[in-house]
Amino acid sequence: MVCRKGVESIDILLTLLYLFIFPGFIFLFAFSLFTEYLDRKIYARMQRRVGPPFLQPFADLVKLSAKEDVVPENAERFMFTAAPIIGLAAIFAAFLYLPIVSSTGLHSFNGDLIVVLYLLTIPTLAMFLGGWYSGNVFGQKGGMRVASLLFSYEIPFFLTLLTPALIEGSWKMADIVTFEITHPLVFIISFLGFVIGLIALQGKLERLPFDIPEAETEIVAGPLVEYSGRRLALFRLARDAEMVVGAGLLAVVFLAGPEPIVHLEPVYLSWIVGALVFLAKTLFVIFLLILIKSAVARIRTDQMISFAYKWLIPLTLVQIFIAIIVRFLGGI
Amino acid sequence: MGIVKLPIGPQHPALKEPENFTITLDGERVIDVDIRIGYTHRGIEKLMESRTYTQNLYLVERICGICSYAHVENFTQNVEEILGLQIPKRAEYIRTLFLELERLHSHFLWLGVAGHEIGFDTLFMYTWQDREVVQDLLEMISGNRVNYAMNAIGGVRRDVSEEHRKKVLEGMDYLEKRTEYYKEVAINEKTILARAENVGILKPKVALKLAAVGPTARASGIMVDIRKDDPYASYPDIPFDVITTNTNDVLGRVVVRVLEVFESIKIIRYLMGHLPDGEIITKAPRKVPEGESISHTEAPRGEDFHYLRSNGTEKPERYKVRTPTLANLPAVAEMLKETYLADVPIIVAAIDPCMGCMDRVLLLKKGKEKPGELIDGERLRRYGIKWYAERGWKA
Numbered sequence: 001m002v003c004r005k006g007v008e009s010i011d012i013l014l015t016l017l018y019l020f021i022f023p024g025f026i027f028l029f030a031f032s033l034f035t036e037y038l039d040r041k042i043y044a045r046m047q048r049r050v051g052p053p054f055l056q057p058f059a060d061l062v063k064l065s066a067k068e069d070v071v072p073e074n075a076e077r078f079m080f081t082a083a084p085i086i087g088l089a090a091i092f093a094a095f096l097y098l099p100i101v102s103s104t105g106l107h108s109f110n111g112d113l114i115v116v117l118y119l120l121t122i123p124t125l126a127m128f129l130g131g132w133y134s135g136n137v138f139g140q141k142g143g144m145r146v147a148s149l150l151f152s153y154e155i156p157f158f159l160t161l162l163t164p165a166l167i168e169g170s171w172k173m174a175d176i177v178t179f180e181i182t183h184p185l186v187f188i189i190s191f192l193g194f195v196i197g198l199i200a201l202q203g204k205l206e207r208l209p210f211d212i213p214e215a216e217t218e219i220v221a222g223p224l225v226e227y228s229g230r231r232l233a234l235f236r237l238a239r240d241a242e243m244v245v246g247a248g249l250l251a252v253v254f255l256a257g258p259e260p261i262v263h264l265e266p267v268y269l270s271w272i273v274g275a276l277v278f279l280a281k282t283l284f285v286i287f288l289l290i291l292i293k294s295a296v297a298r299i300r301t302d303q304m305i306s307f308a309y310k311w312l313i314p315l316t317l318v319q320i321f322i323a324i325i326v327r328f329l330g331g332i
Numbered sequence: 333m334g335i336v337k338l339p340i341g342p343q344h345p346a347l348k349e350p351e352n353f354t355i356t357l358d359g360e361r362v363i364d365v366d367i368r369i370g371y372t373h374r375g376i377e378k379l380m381e382s383r384t385y386t387q388n389l390y391l392v393e394r395i396c397g398i399c400s401y402a403h404v405e406n407f408t409q410n411v412e413e414i415l416g417l418q419i420p421k422r423a424e425y426i427r428t429l430f431l432e433l434e435r436l437h438s439h440f441l442w443l444g445v446a447g448h449e450i451g452f453d454t455l456f457m458y459t460w461q462d463r464e465v466v467q468d469l470l471e472m473i474s475g476n477r478v479n480y481a482m483n484a485i486g487g488v489r490r491d492v493s494e495e496h497r498k499k500v501l502e503g504m505d506y507l508e509k510r511t512e513y514y515k516e517v518a519i520n521e522k523t524i525l526a527r528a529e530n531v532g533i534l535k536p537k538v539a540l541k542l543a544a545v546g547p548t549a550r551a552s553g554i555m556v557d558i559r560k561d562d563p564y565a566s567y568p569d570i571p572f573d574v575i576t577t578n579t580n581d582v583l584g585r586v587v588v589r590v591l592e593v594f595e596s597i598k599i600i601r602y603l604m605g606h607l608p609d610g611e612i613i614t615k616a617p618r619k620v621p622e623g624e625s626i627s628h629t630e631a632p633r634g635e636d637f638h639y640l641r642s643n644g645t646e647k648p649e650r651y652k653v654r655t656p657t658l659a660n661l662p663a664v665a666e667m668l669k670e671t672y673l674a675d676v677p678i679i680v681a682a683i684d685p686c687m688g689c690m691d692r693v694l695l696l697k698k699g700k701e702k703p704g705e706l707i708d709g710e711r712l713r714r715y716g717i718k719w720y721a722e723r724g725w726k727a
Binding site: 046049137208212218219297300301 | 336338344346447449450454455456458519522524526527573631672675
């Protein structure tokens with residue numbers, strides 16, 4: 001009895017460790033800020049600028065948090081405050097399901113892929129609500145743009161992330177990563193899906209060329225125009241974390257996440273190796289996102305919608321068709 | 333959301349200077365545009381009447397931060413015409429060199445701004461870095477980056493040495509290579525094409541009717557260039573082409589400006605190859621006899637027009653400036669019709685607006701509002717004190 005109790009308390013400790021420190025909240029927090037640094041630095045270097053110092057994103061966050069708390073007179077106080085919190089919470093929750101240290105996340109079950117996809121949609125809605133309830137015409141215009149663009153990237157993003165699941169026959173990310181590492185042919189078959197996923201993720205993160213909702217030269221900052229201080233800090237953190245989780249999701253589904261796992265003793269050594277592999281793949285995806293950002297101009301709302309419906313979605317259907325044929329022929 | 337009025341300006345990231353474009357939107361489509369100007373009136377014309385001609389040289393330069401030299405050139409041409417001065421050939425060549433260097437840096441600057449307006453910040457950073465090459469050349473010769481203080485009445489104040497000549501030619505080689513690259517980017521980059529093609533249409537007939545000037549008019553296929561139409565400085569000696577396109581859209585304006593950069597490089601090479609020897613300045617009297625004169629030059633943005641009336645003293649009696657931006661604004665209102673909100677910044681930017689240079693005294697007369705009136709300084713002061721007192725503020 002005594003012995004079992006000890007094991008249980010270690011389990012609880014480990015779970016808490018996983019939840020709050022690594023690879024949970026604190027790690028995600030630090031890694032998000034690091035990716036923001038990378039994003040700004042690499043973008044700057046590509047434009048022949050110097051770029052920010054290493055701790056700049058953290059300094060920005062601290063500075064914003066210390067600012068005066070302002071809610072505009074026309075804004076709906078409750079929703080205005082709730083929007084960034086809901087967005088950030090959804091992202092942090094989604095992160096826990098990603099297989100980071102081993103092929104299973106904190107809690108792996110059949111259908112966790114769908115849960116993560118669902119949770120990743122919430123920040124967009126939070127953005128819309130935040131803009132809408134800010135009571136500013138620029139914010140509302142930005143909110144409308146967020147909402148009207150939602151489907152043009154969300155549909156291809158959902159569909160393309162389901163292709164490896166179709167090939168493998170499971171909605172469970174743990175199964176997908178182990179299947180992919182044992183059948184490397186999947187990488188080639190789902191390459192088109194990976195490219196579509198990248199483009200759709202760029203739209204989801206509202207980055208160039210799809211940063212239409214917060215186009216600076218058109219509607220100032222879109223939904224964020226009235227946000228300042230703590231709330232803006234939360235929104236920015238949510239944006240950074242969304243980039244990490246989105247890129248991580250692509251790394252898991254198309255690049256086999258933390259696999260190949262090296263089994264080492266004690267177990268936390270193999271966790272660290274797994275996490276490093278995962279991070280390398282995530283950073284690779286983020287690097288591709290930055291490349292896209294620095295090579296294009298912003299397109300218009302109508303152009304983005306027609307691009308999504310004329311190119312992205314049909315291509316996604318082609319990818320799904322390929323996946324179904326592969327499955328019909330008896331798999332790989 | 334229905335029909336919304338969106339105030340672009342007076343403070344807005346798309347505008348570098350305060351002006352107001354109130355845009356009526358139905359969804360993303362622009363229904364109506366209301367342009368309001370006059371936020372940056374500085375009273376330069378009035379100020380000029382209280383300064384001597386030599387002092388005015390430096391004041392008139394400050395009308396614009398980008399095309400400062402075009403204004404000085406106009407001013408000196410006006411004064412020299414009334415004085416009947418013939419300036420040395422070498423001074424004319426050096427003035428033309430500055431006019432063209434200014435066009436180069438202005439066009440590079442504009443290309444960057446246009447990139448920024450459509451969210452292409454990489455292009456913005458690249459062109460602005462290359463613009464530094466021109467700025468360095470200007471600084472090397474004149475000692476200043478923006479307001480060169482190069483002209484004097486009767487010539488120029490600094491000479492171009494052999495070493496300067498070499499450096500300028502080196503700079504031109506570098507810029508030519510870079511411009512080739514920008515030409516490739518502007519003509520082939522998919523997202524730029526998507527944003528610039530068939531956007532901000534200005535038909536040739538309309539452009540003529542609204543009296544558009546400079547690259548805006550030339551992109552609508554209108555052959556208008558003061559350098560050719562009414563040559564000044566040493567332009568009669570120089571072979572060069574006037575660039576026009578007939579696409580009538582923002583892409584056309586990009587192409588015109590990029591190709592004009594090549595022409596400017598050509599002109600500068602010619603100038604550096606044929607620089608005549610001799611004096612750079614002749615002596616001019618302090619007092620200018622009674623007379624009237626107009627002068628116009630092709631500034632980077634289009635025709636820059638100046639009028640001078642002198643009365644035999646050391647100071648001008650009246651000076652009037654009409655900058656190209658003011659001439660192009662009616663065309664902007666036309667171009668903004670039936671577009672998308674997303675196109676508004678690039679369309680406004682496509683005329684290369686310089687609001688600060690443009691604003692002169694305005695009398696607003698609209699609807700039931702009372703027409704404005706002119707009041708003198710003392711009355712304005714009393715009005716201000718009363719206005720603040722009524723609101724309980726201490727002056």
